[in-house]
Amino acid sequence: xxxxxxxxxxxxxxxxxxxxxxxxxxxxxxxxxxxxxxxxxxxxxxxxxxxxxxxxxxxxxxxxxxxxxxxxxxxxxxxxxxxxxxxxxxxxxxxxxxxxxxxxxxxxxxxxxxxxxxxxxxxxxxxxxxxxxxxxxxxxxxxxxxxxxxxxxxxxxxxxxxxxxxxxxxxxxxxxxxxxxxxxxxxxxxxxxxxxxxxxxxxxxxxxxxxxxxxxxxxxxxxxxxxxxxxxxxxxxxxxxxxxxxxxxxxxxxxxxxxxxxxxxxxxxxxxxxxxxxxxxxxxxxxxxxxxxxxxxxxxxxxxxxxxxxxxxxxxxxx
Amino acid sequence: xxxxxxxxxxxxxxxxxxxxxxxxxxxxxxxxxxxxxxxxxxxxxxxxxxxxxxxxxxxxxxxxxxxxxxxxxxxxxxxxxxxxxxxxxxxxxxxxxxxxxxxxxxxxxxxxxxxxxxxxxxxxxxxxxxxxxxxxxxxxxxxxxxxxxxxxxxxxxxxxxxxxxxxxxxxxxxxxxxxxxxxxxxxxxxxxxxxxxxxxxxxxxxxxxxxxxxxxxxxxxxxxxxxxxxxxxxxxxxxxxxxxxxxxxxxxxxxxxxxxxxxxxxxxxxxxxxxxxx
Numbered sequence: 001x002x003x004x005x006x007x008x009x010x011x012x013x014x015x016x017x018x019x020x021x022x023x024x025x026x027x028x029x030x031x032x033x034x035x036x037x038x039x040x041x042x043x044x045x046x047x048x049x050x051x052x053x054x055x056x057x058x059x060x061x062x063x064x065x066x067x068x069x070x071x072x073x074x075x076x077x078x079x080x081x082x083x084x085x086x087x088x089x090x091x092x093x094x095x096x097x098x099x100x101x102x103x104x105x106x107x108x109x110x111x112x113x114x115x116x117x118x119x120x121x122x123x124x125x126x127x128x129x130x131x132x133x134x135x136x137x138x139x140x141x142x143x144x145x146x147x148x149x150x151x152x153x154x155x156x157x158x159x160x161x162x163x164x165x166x167x168x169x170x171x172x173x174x175x176x177x178x179x180x181x182x183x184x185x186x187x188x189x190x191x192x193x194x195x196x197x198x199x200x201x202x203x204x205x206x207x208x209x210x211x212x213x214x215x216x217x218x219x220x221x222x223x224x225x226x227x228x229x230x231x232x233x234x235x236x237x238x239x240x241x242x243x244x245x246x247x248x249x250x251x252x253x254x255x256x257x258x259x260x261x262x263x264x265x266x267x268x269x270x271x272x273x274x275x276x277x278x279x280x281x282x283x284x285x286x287x288x289x290x291x292x293x294x295x296x297x298x299x300x301x302x303x304x305x306x307x308x309x310x311x312x313x314x315x316x317x318x319x
Numbered sequence: 320x321x322x323x324x325x326x327x328x329x330x331x332x333x334x335x336x337x338x339x340x341x342x343x344x345x346x347x348x349x350x351x352x353x354x355x356x357x358x359x360x361x362x363x364x365x366x367x368x369x370x371x372x373x374x375x376x377x378x379x380x381x382x383x384x385x386x387x388x389x390x391x392x393x394x395x396x397x398x399x400x401x402x403x404x405x406x407x408x409x410x411x412x413x414x415x416x417x418x419x420x421x422x423x424x425x426x427x428x429x430x431x432x433x434x435x436x437x438x439x440x441x442x443x444x445x446x447x448x449x450x451x452x453x454x455x456x457x458x459x460x461x462x463x464x465x466x467x468x469x470x471x472x473x474x475x476x477x478x479x480x481x482x483x484x485x486x487x488x489x490x491x492x493x494x495x496x497x498x499x500x501x502x503x504x505x506x507x508x509x510x511x512x513x514x515x516x517x518x519x520x521x522x523x524x525x526x527x528x529x530x531x532x533x534x535x536x537x538x539x540x541x542x543x544x545x546x547x548x549x550x551x552x553x554x555x556x557x558x559x560x561x562x563x564x565x566x567x568x569x570x571x572x573x574x575x576x577x578x579x580x581x582x583x584x585x586x587x588x589x590x591x592x593x594x595x596x597x
Contacts, residue, residue: 033453054453055453057449057484059476059480060476060479060480060483062476062479062480064438064442064472064473064476065442065445065473065476065477065479065480067442068439068441068442068443068445068446068473068477069442069443069445069446069449069477069480070446071432071442071443071446072432072442072443072444072445072446072447072448072449072450073446073447073449073450074446075431075432075443075446075447076378076447076450076451076454077378077450078450078453095436095439096439096442096473099433099434099435099436099439100432100433100439100442100443103433104425104432104433105425106432
């Protein structure tokens with residue numbers, strides 16, 4: 001399937017990069033602390049625990065306590081990474097995120113692992129398709145879904161230095177490295193590809209299929225498509241959105257999240273309230289019981305693939 | 320020259336006067352619970368805790384985290400007395416645009432954590448006490464829980480972790496006034512026997528009369544009750560303590576006295592203060 005498209009070789013899972021980056025940070029900073037809820041294996045944190053046993057705290061399967069303890073640690077100046085599957089972290093411990101982290105301004109880095117539908121056939125209990133929606137409505141929280149290894153590493157490094165709470169979510173499959181001249185910075189979308197006919201604004205692990213779709217559209221239909229990795233869902237890069245919509249380009253948003261309340265609706269809200277009316281479509285997981293399958297099968301079922309996204313593009317352009 | 324205990328006793332009455340004054344002024348507040356926990360706060364801030372406005376930014380200060388955030392009037396009155404802010408600020412309690420809201424918030428000087436949702440304080444305290452262990456710091460963490468908030472499961476998650484990490488620098492105090500908003504705590508959701516439960520979780524437990532200042536003082540002086548274990552103080556208290564018509568009466572959970580009731584309470588507390596001077 002992979003033809004000559006503008007990506008480098010397939011690299012590691014963002015999860016692996018997260019784990020390696022944390023180890024690098026902890027090697028020179030004893031204030032880096034990881035808190036896990038029986039998630040050190042699934043968080044690839046076993047090596048971290050072996051190297052830095054004094055900098056890892058296990059709370060057992062108890063996500064509310066995970067976030068509360070992390071907030072207490074952060075209040076003393078520790079640079080805390082609270083690591084748990086995104087599904088549990090952002091649902092079961094939502095009140096702790098809202099009160100103990102965001103409202104109390106304890107700068108915990110909340111790391112949602114195996115996010116979206118990464119757990120595939122384990123089903124809806126293990127999917128996080130609500131996290132952008134609920135966390136967007138909480139003040140004082142940066143919400144981020146890095147697309148590739150570079151964005152993940154930068155997000156972790158920058159989050160460690162930031163005195164503001166951050167939620168970072170990613171999956172566990174290897175991600176190709178994306179080419180862009182835009183450096184990573186919270187709240188600044190990265191332009192992965194530039195075109196004039198349409199813009200695909202994607203986030204997290206849907207950026208790569210969005211890029212594949214753009215390549216396919218150029219190959220097969222001579223369409224020039226812009227692709228943006230909108231890694232930060234909140235605060236949204238409204239100046240970039242303004243620029244894109246200002247050119248009149250139709251916009252498609254793509255996310256591994258419910259179509260309700262995520263990146264797409266965030267963009268739509270901004271555009272509509274700023275008199276930027278362009279043809280617009282939100283792609284994501286529809287409001288239904290999610291189909292059973294692997295992450296790849298679920299993406300395919302709901303059209304979050306090069307083919308699905310290019311078909312949606314042609315339809316939006318009435319081609 | 321007054322003894323320490325005489326000073327504390329006077330403060331307890333004065334704090335009760337102020338709690339009522341500012342609740343009446345705000346036309347809102349958690350009256351009964353503020354009166355049940357005020358003696359505990361009195362002893363903590365005037366005797367036990369190594370913290371003051373001058374040391375509040377120090378990483379070595381003792382921490383106090385109020386899990387039962389709704390009895391914030393008790394906390395604000397004590398913090399004002401400690402000099403964290405002018406007492407007159409409390410005239411804005413619960414008023415439009417005031418920082419002095421109906422729960423603890425870090426916008427108010429001297430407050431460690433924003434609380435109000437129940438079942439949060441113990442986890443925050445565990446994290447704070449863990450950091451002290453990591454950094455080999457000598458500070459201690461005291462947290463006040465209501466008996467009504469104990470059915471929140473997060474308390475028990477936190478209780479497990481406090482014992483697991485041998486947090487003998489952590490002391491939780493339960494303000495056991497045995498009433499909550501819809502009835503007696505044993506009827507709403509029985510949590511007794513608390514001592515056996517916490518002991519089974521690995522805590523060392525003491526019972527005290529939560530209005531006996533001498534007992535509170537001596538008990539807090541003994542923290543940690545056992546090396547390597549978190550300490551729990553079950554403070555047996557009376558909701559509405561100090562105002563006869565409020566004592567053990569459910570309606571004063573967040574009842575606000577009318578003018579006549581307030582006058583009666585003022586008179587009663589004035590007599591209490593006079594009795595202490597005699």
